[in-house]
Amino acid sequence: MSQALIELTDLGFAWPGQAPLLDIPALRLEPGESLFLKGPSGSGKTTLLGLLGGVQKPDRGHIRLLGQDLGELKLAARDRFRVDHTGYIFQQFNLLPFLSVRENVELPCRFSPIRARRASERHGSIDQAAATLLAHLGLNDPALLARRADSLSIGQQQRVAAARALIGQPELVIADEPTSALDADTREAFIRLLFTECRDAGASLLFVSHDQSLAPLFDRQLSLLELNRAARPASDLEA
């Protein structure tokens, strides 16, 4: 078997003084694969993403990203590793409102020399990389690049966030409910754009959402509730 992009083994985590939140025996994500992870609130979704980003350390078990055990890295090294290899898209308000669209997209290149290098190698320059990605995502008006990020519509902002996650070709894109603020029509269009761009960049996509209707679009789907032995049954949550 080839090297997995993400490989979780026997992962356990609890916040200090609280009951165990995560207990995941195994989870794999292959290079180039798109995975839909269904996770209602309370299922430990945010914590799992924090662990994958190396912000928290697991109490037990291993998280391997590109073969690197995150637990073996120091905090600063985990931070660097995260930005070098992972792009993030969040639910909404992903952008720094006071920066221009272009600057928002280029942010990861400011903190990761690897992504800055890859972006300029592929597109000639970081600026060019940002413009190309935005154009692919349907934002091809040059005047728009110079506008303040918060002057865009929510749908446009999410596409800017996608461009930011993809710039410099990280191996992994983690999307945390990126479509929840979008209406049904734009939602599917956004995901298709995301697929295309991830495929172009050769990135795996880990998509976390509670919206089951999107699941069929993905290579594979998993439910965090089933995966996580520490999760409470859904019926409890609704009560």
Add this chain to the structure above:
Amino acid sequence: MYLLRLALASLANRRFTAFLTAFAIALSVCLLLAVERVRTEARASFASTISGTDLIVGARSGSVNLLLYSVFRIGNATNNIRWDSYEHYANDKRVKWAIPISLGDSHRGYRVMGTTTSYFEHYQYGRRQNLQLAQGRAFASDPFEVVLGAEVAEALHYKLGDPLVLAHGVAAVSLVKHDDKPFTVVGVLQRTGTPVDRTLHISLAGMEAIHIDWHNGIPARGAGKVSAEQARHMDLKPAAITAVMLGLNNKIATFSLQREINEYRNEPLLAILPGVALQELWSLMGTAEQALFVVSLFVVLTGLIGMLTAILTSLNERRREMAILRSVGARPWHIAGLLVLEALALAVAGILAGLGLLYLGIALAQGYVQANYGLFLPLAWPSAQEWNLLAIILGAALLMGSVPAWRAYRQSLADGLSIHL
């Protein structure tokens, strides 16, 4: 330096608060520098009230007292010195020049000083500047001529040729006037910013003439009276004077001559070094100036605490900003650095604006302050001392900035990438 760009952009996004914060710092910096500059200049101008004079000699009393009445025209001499004592030292071969002065009368609240023309020749103030006549001439052979200080002429609207009557004693409202012997204005001095401006200068002969028919402090009556015309023909050599200012040929002799005068056998005398006595006097008045300085330091501290408050309150609403930065690769120390830079940017903006306000203020008030208080505020680059103060302010701002920086550091470690707030 991308962090600085981020810090500035984030500040610009909160420009109203940022502006107010920087403005508060600017005002406090301006106040501090203004106090510092006025203080320095006041001390310098005080120290340059008299220059070039090596020794001041008077009757034995305190050195500050002697300085006060001889130079500042404040208070009174306890005793006079005899004319022959004056002559003894004026003719000493170590002495280059001697200015006898005689005080005790006044004119509408301004002191009258009897002296000789050597006063106009040798008396110096500031950076070794001699007195200059703005109009007219120095008093000459006629005893009833007066040369006015600039402020006297201006405040009392005297011009050349005007007659004026001196009053006996120095009380603000004097009951006894020398109205039988009026004086004529023959000259007006240029403004010096020193007590000279508030003095009326007459010759020693004039001083003697107005008191010639006085006995035991009361004017003569009836037949004993001496008219001005009669006085002109009398011997007007004074018997005593109030003090003497001495300039020496060789500065090295100053201390030995001072000791000699202090030990003079024929009369109890006191010789002082004006510079030393000025220092002594300033140290008496220095407390008020120190207090002002301390108050303005606290105002700066208040400005900086205002900045600290503004940054701290912004922290909570900026957790999302921090989380976004973390997700694009900013490490916790980046976040901390961002806040330190923010504090630094506010402080630098405040300091620059404060300097701007200071120079604007000086440019506007320079003329007025010089005319009214005799203080020249230079429109010069900050002095070494002022640079030090600015550096201390910047250092304090840095220290203050590290408080929110530390909090944001902890916060961004705890929040991580989660921005679900």
